Amino acid sequence: MARALNPEFVRNVRAQLRPGKMLTAAIICGVLSLAAGAGLAFTGWMDAAANPWGLTLLSVALGAQVYVLLLGGGIACLHAIQREKESNTFDFQRVTRLTPRELALGKLFGAPALSYFVALCLLPAAIVGAVTGGAAPAFVVAAYVILLLGAICYHAFALMVSMLVERTAATAAVLVFIVLVFFPWATTRWFLGLSEISPLFATELSSMTSWANVPWVGGVTDMLLGRPVHHAPVLIVLYLAFTAWFLLAVVRNIKRDPAVYELYSPAQALGLALFVNLILIGFFRWSSTDPLNAQQIVLGFNATLFMLLGLALIRNRDRLRRVWQAGSREPRWITVTHPAPYIVVGLLAMGLVAVAVQQAVQNPDPPWGAGVAIFKVVFLAAWLARDILFLQWMNLRRGHRRLTLGVLYLVVGYVGASVLFGALGLYRTPLGAALATAVVPASILNLWLSLSPAWTLALVVQVAVVGVFVRLQRRAVAELTMTAGA
């Protein structure tokens, strides 16, 4: 049967699961399980009523499995492609007949092979705990489904990062990944009716005895469009969906020349934005959030989301040359404005939907400036177009890490301008705030009731700057295509 398995998976298993290594891992897990089991049993024996030691052992074993799979397996996936590129073995995989899907899946399940084995070694302790603690089998099974799907989702994300990062960024990527494992969506609880998305929820779930929804307390029950739903199926759907999105990016690119990586096509990127918005709008706590605050969060989140998608769509010089040389049917106006049209259309659509939903669900008391809300969406779209065109233009200039430099310029520019405008007291008057928004548009999110001509002027300034960057990009494209064609 092993012969029919994915070759990349088999290679990883062979390399990681040598008998000696497996024996060592099994002995360590056995000793730790025994120690934990004995310790908990002893304290349970001392105070049986206060300490159901079996369930505690189950919870401890499950928690250990979560950390082993998420951290150990995640870091293995973070190295799965980046290390191969570094050691010049990746090109040999790229020239084999493995399809991108086979290669991606082989790495997804093969790279964390040792972590899966260690988690398996901890399983007996969990079973003993479940049996002695009288855990409900359905909940234990559900907990393991969440653990497994959650681990796969985190691994898919790590694999995607591994494909993208260079050697110097690998350590930073590991740190970011650890933060994601420990604090997933930590800051969203206060505005989303969605409990923790970490697979650590499995430890909580394993000791439950009823599927009945309980009032939302940030634990078991989520609020989807105002209705309570159990967190377990929500998590399963989220894990499956995000795994698919991450894997899509990996499969699209894993066998490509890294110089022409493109995480998603524009249509796929818009699809991802739509999906994330469905989650945001669906789980948003409309009933308990102040309308202005709700609008700030939803539109601010969309601006961030589309900025990230814009970054993913930005082309480098190689890609643009190839688009040009391959006789692409892409209209010229798209070439010189890419990727702004996708970002603008996406943000306008999602922003207007969010405003419409807010009006329907919250129906804010007067004075509700629906026109102002639409203006905000348009303004945000112009802002994003401005910044994304700046970054695209930067990335078409010669030199190393132009995109990183462009992002740095933006950050420094925004911080510097904000400090300066604050010191000048611009934000204290409506006129000053409107004028400041021409440079630092984030404060547009505070607008609620009415518009003054100064805001319109600020919008005109945004559009004018967009025009400047389109001209710059047109010039860069002309220069690039001229030299490529020479």
Next chain:
Amino acid sequence: MDIAGTPSRSRPAMIRLEHLTKIYDLPPDGGGTGQVIAAEGVNLDIPSGEIFGLVGPNGAGKTTTLKMLCGLLVPTAGRVTVNGVDVERHPEDAQRHIGYLADFFSLYDDLKVWEYLDYFARAYKIELRAISARVDYAIGVMGLEAKRGAFISGLSRGMKQRLGIARTILHDPPVLVLDEPAAGLDPNARVDFKQLIRNLHREGKTVFITSHLLADLEELCTSVGIMEKGRLVRAGPLEQIVREATGTRTIRVRLASPEFALISWMGAQPGVVGVQPDASGARFRYAGSDTDLAVLVRALVTAGAQVYAVEEVTETLEQAFSRLSRGEVM
């Protein structure tokens, strides 16, 4: 360039490079146009069964061309087909026909030799029943039988190079693309390697090879191409390239008695240039045809020279390359 210059070579192209171009960007302070043209409009047809050697100085664009041929780099412009399959459009299909060895490469140190080959046999989708036989064949051909069960981490540099080559031939591809394959091999292994390439050639494989060891290439190749600054300046059968590089033939004449004033006599003949004294005679470059040369030799004998040998001195590939790269030949 079509290297199938003669009727006997007019076979269908196994490898076809069409207007292949690759442009890399330089940092802004790199001067000039700010970009390096690693390959510029390379056109090449290599017929089936050819051993084609690509030579050129460092940075000439050889490795870039090889990587585009294998589908590892996307060309800025142009197209590559291998055995009629477009490498960019149908990479998995094209890669079935290609065995690729990079110049600097690593292996999986945590695998054993047979496991490494088994992995690639599966990755190349060799029929499951045939995998162990192919692994045994590759191990046997490269003389790795004694290391079959050894971990790769314990192999010497030369052994690792052999294993790399074994991987290249594992799936029996009709095209082998080898970037500096003899680097790191000891003299015995190089002899074995050359014999392996000859055997593969006899089996009908097409080999595309780069090397700085021009003497090795001269022994092996049936045709060569010379790259300079991204351009393929010459390509064709080996003897033709050498001939083109010199422009003239070098002829050596030996006399039985030294009394004859050979140097001055030769210097006065039309078509003769660069006359130099040589052991018991002279060597000169001659632009005439074989018939002209026969007339010249008859005139020399008639003039009283006791000629006992006339021979054409063949230039080596190294000399030809040197002339071409110095711009002596346009």
